[in-house]
Amino acid sequence: MKTFANSLLAVLACAATTVGSAQTISLQGAGATFPYPLYSKWMAEYQKLHPSVQINYQSIGSGGGIKQILERTVDFGATDAEMTAQERAKAASTLHHIPMTLGAVVVTYQVPGVSTGLKLSQDVLASIFMGRITAWNDPRLASLNPGVKLPGTPITVAYRSDGSGTTAVFTEYLARISPEWKSSVGAGKSVKFPVGLGGKGNEGVTGVVKSTPGAIGYVELAYARQNKLAIASLRNQAGKFVEPSLEGVTAAATGRKLPEDLCLSLVDGPGARTYPIASFSYILVYQEQQDATKGKALADFLWWAVHDGQKYGAALDYAPLPKDQVPAIEARLKQLAAGGKALISRK
Amino acid sequence: MDARSRLAPLSRTGSPAVLSGDRVFQVLTALFAGLVVLILAAMAFQMLLASLPSLRQFGWGFLSSSEWDPVLDAYGALPYLFGTLASSFLALLVALPVALGTAIYLAEFAPLWVRRPLGILVELLAAIPSVIYGLWGIFVLSPWLRDSVQPLLQRAFGWTPFFQGIPRGFGMMAGCLVLAVMILPTIASVSRDVLLAVPDTIREGALALGATRWEMVRKAVLPCAGSGILGAVILGLGRALGETMAVTMVIGNRPEISWSLFSPGHSLASVVASNYAEASGDLYLAALTELGLILFGVTLLLNIVARLLIWRVGRGPAGARH
Numbered sequence: 001m002k003t004f005a006n007s008l009l010a011v012l013a014c015a016a017t018t019v020g021s022a023q024t025i026s027l028q029g030a031g032a033t034f035p036y037p038l039y040s041k042w043m044a045e046y047q048k049l050h051p052s053v054q055i056n057y058q059s060i061g062s063g064g065g066i067k068q069i070l071e072r073t074v075d076f077g078a079t080d081a082e083m084t085a086q087e088r089a090k091a092a093s094t095l096h097h098i099p100m101t102l103g104a105v106v107v108t109y110q111v112p113g114v115s116t117g118l119k120l121s122q123d124v125l126a127s128i129f130m131g132r133i134t135a136w137n138d139p140r141l142a143s144l145n146p147g148v149k150l151p152g153t154p155i156t157v158a159y160r161s162d163g164s165g166t167t168a169v170f171t172e173y174l175a176r177i178s179p180e181w182k183s184s185v186g187a188g189k190s191v192k193f194p195v196g197l198g199g200k201g202n203e204g205v206t207g208v209v210k211s212t213p214g215a216i217g218y219v220e221l222a223y224a225r226q227n228k229l230a231i232a233s234l235r236n237q238a239g240k241f242v243e244p245s246l247e248g249v250t251a252a253a254t255g256r257k258l259p260e261d262l263c264l265s266l267v268d269g270p271g272a273r274t275y276p277i278a279s280f281s282y283i284l285v286y287q288e289q290q291d292a293t294k295g296k297a298l299a300d301f302l303w304w305a306v307h308d309g310q311k312y313g314a315a316l317d318y319a320p321l322p323k324d325q326v327p328a329i330e331a332r333l334k335q336l337a338a339g340g341k342a343l344i345s346r347k
Numbered sequence: 348m349d350a351r352s353r354l355a356p357l358s359r360t361g362s363p364a365v366l367s368g369d370r371v372f373q374v375l376t377a378l379f380a381g382l383v384v385l386i387l388a389a390m391a392f393q394m395l396l397a398s399l400p401s402l403r404q405f406g407w408g409f410l411s412s413s414e415w416d417p418v419l420d421a422y423g424a425l426p427y428l429f430g431t432l433a434s435s436f437l438a439l440l441v442a443l444p445v446a447l448g449t450a451i452y453l454a455e456f457a458p459l460w461v462r463r464p465l466g467i468l469v470e471l472l473a474a475i476p477s478v479i480y481g482l483w484g485i486f487v488l489s490p491w492l493r494d495s496v497q498p499l500l501q502r503a504f505g506w507t508p509f510f511q512g513i514p515r516g517f518g519m520m521a522g523c524l525v526l527a528v529m530i531l532p533t534i535a536s537v538s539r540d541v542l543l544a545v546p547d548t549i550r551e552g553a554l555a556l557g558a559t560r561w562e563m564v565r566k567a568v569l570p571c572a573g574s575g576i577l578g579a580v581i582l583g584l585g586r587a588l589g590e591t592m593a594v595t596m597v598i599g600n601r602p603e604i605s606w607s608l609f610s611p612g613h614s615l616a617s618v619v620a621s622n623y624a625e626a627s628g629d630l631y632l633a634a635l636t637e638l639g640l641i642l643f644g645v646t647l648l649l650n651i652v653a654r655l656l657i658w659r660v661g662r663g664p665a666g667a668r669h
Contacts, residue, residue, distance in 0.1 A: 061624035087627055154513050161600035161617075163417075163625030186418035189625045197517050197611050198600025200621050207485045207596070212493070212515060 023052070025297045030058040031065020031078030034103055034165055034220060035281045038318045039078070042309045046301055053297045062165050063189070069095065069284045075298055077284035080165025081189065082263035094287040096332055097262050098302055099280040101310075102319035104221040104249045105170045106277070107232040108206070111136050112151050112213050114230075119144045121235040122268075122276075126178035128216060129157055130185075131195035136214060151214075158208040158217030161198025163189040169279040170218045173267040218277075221249070222317035238272045248275030249319035258328045278319070285336065292338035299336045299343040306333075394640045401633035409637060415602045417626075422634035424641055426602035430612035431642070434519060434594065435587035438526035442583065446534035447576070453535075454542035455564055466539065473532035481596030484525040489516030489597055492524075497609060508606035515599075520608040522598035526590060530583035537582060541575030542568060574657045581653040588646055591616040615642040 029039075036059035043055040060068075062079035069077030070090050082097060107125065109118055114136075120128075124140050127133045133140060137152045160167045168189045175182040185191050197212075199205040202223040209215040209229070216232075221244050224231055233241040242248050252269040266278040283302065289295025306329050310320040321329070336343045395402075401409065405422065412423025449469060453462055493516030500510045545568050553567035569576075591614075599611020602618070615638050626632050 063625040063627040066627055084627070156515055161595065161613075162621035165625075188418045190417045190622055192416040192418070193601075196601070197515065198613075200595050200600070200617075204596065208517060211485055211490050212517070
């Protein structure tokens with residue numbers, strides 16, 4: 001009986017403690033659902049390299065991730081949209097945004113007779129979502145798509161009915177290209193769409209689009225590619241029509257100067273190859289880590305993710321960080337410290 | 348005379364050991380019963396607390412405002428309340444006749460070899476997860492409504508306010524039909540059990556007085572089963588009010604109040620479920636919680652009304668099962 005109690009105690013000790021020499025270090029993260037497939041891949045690969053570090057990520061949504069990191073119930077948070085000023089004000093100490101990967105939002109549609117290659121300009125896209133263009137044979141659509149036979153089907157707009165980073169990026173883009181959208185609707189994780197039907201999640205929007213002739217909606221790039229949805233080409237700032245691609249998304253962040261907080265809006269970016277609806281996805285970490293061992297493990301993991309980890313992105317349809325932005329992220333990671341001592345000691 | 352007063356003279360008053368065991372048992376069950384009340388009260392209190400900012404900001408206006416704009420931090424519950432109530436009651440309107448018909452057939456007319464399998468099938472329908480109903484709604488029901496049913500309705504009744512706008516399949520009509528299918532088995536199977544519980548002496552009496560089968564059901568069996576059937580209806584309505592997944596998949600998720608069955612709507616349960624995870628503003632969170640509070644209030648109110656109704660009906664003819 002006594003030996004049983006002892007072994008039970010040993011098991012409990014192993015499972016519970018995180019500090020110690022040969023023991024498992026367990027890191028908890030929570031937040032955005034969008035980068036979840038990539039983050040779980042990273043965590044699996046990283047554990048192969050460092051068996052003692054166990055990282056657990058719960059994809060509960062960006063809002064939940066922000067709430068949990070503010071309450072310090074997790075070691076790191078994750079969010080697609082940068083934190084608002086109101087949220088930042090709640091942080092007890094310096095909380096950093098670390099860009100980890102890039103995502104994009106694409107416009108998907110179902111127009112009878114037009115299976116691929118629909119082209120949309122900024123004002124036409126905004127007018128459709130404002131409810132100003134109501135049928136597919138509108139002359140403005142026709143002039144953008146010469147040679148395409150557009151039917152008179154009424155347009156059904158499909159949007160995300162749940163709060164989401166995808167909506168935040170998409171509406172940020174619409175607000176950037178259309179003053180009317182900016183003043184009457186605005187940007188955010190959930191907004192009051194002037195027209196259309198709501199679907200829950202990427203799959204909900206896809207459900208509406210797939211089962212409604214004449215529908216147009218927006219979903220994540222990765223989701224659209226994996227489900228082989230019809231994707232529209234958008235006219236970018238340079239006036240070129242671009243189909244969404246990982247290169248086009250990375251191009252949106254290439255050669256741009258990152259601001260002090262590393263939060264850079266990538267919508268409607270410059271460059272001929274740039275896809276216009278792109279965004280960073282961030283991990284949120286406190287500059288001052290409370291536990292040196294855990295802090296060190298977290299910093300090392302993040303360092304690995306922005307370097308070696310990037311190569312796992314393409315297979316999962318995540319655009320890699322542009323090479324010229326990595327130094328700024330490195331500098332930020334080097335600021336992570338515990339007890340006044342930097343956690344990453346590289347040149 | 349209820350069970351307890353009937354049993355009281357029969358229970359043992361012998362050895363103290365048995366008595367103390369009884370005592371422990373009584374206290375234990377009272378504790379559990381108390382816990383249920385406590386959980387309910389704690390939930391209501393927590394929700395009230397969490398929705399305080401919204402209660403303070405909007406007051407009663409929250410119930411009458413149709414504005415819902417997270418960007419401007421302006422919130423009103425009316426379209427959601429409307430959507431929940433309208434879809435649930437319409438669903439009830441559609442489901443009730445079918446469910447009652449099924450129950451009466453199963454209990455009174457069906458031969459034994461039909462009764463068992465059909466009864467099991469009906470109960471099976473109640474066990475299907477709501478997301479499956481939702482998928483059926485997206486891929487089967489709403490295209491069918493859009494292409495066949497709604498254009499027909501519009502041609503025939505387009506002059507009424509109920510069938511206007513572009514038929515899109517998704518919307519109030521799809522929402523209430525999916526709900527109707529979902530609550531149908533609940534109402535049907537509970538009503539059947541209630542009808543079966545009506546004592547055969549009542550049927551025999553009615554038949555002996557020269558009633559036909561139909562007259563027997565209408566004049567003798569149904570009045571006896573009234574309060575039980577009402578309970579079944581309330582059970583179904585409760586399921587419809589709280590249903591989240593299936594509704595959100597087909598109703599169109601647009602906070603809109605319209606007479607037209609073609610136009611999209613929204614519901615209290617689905618807006619809370621789909622927005623809570625990503626909501627971060629204090630007022631936004633409070634407003635969402637207040638929607639939950641309203642749903643809580645609606646179900647509570649419904650149950651009170653149901654209690655009163657059952658109580659009234661229950662005092663009718665004797666022999667009904669309570």
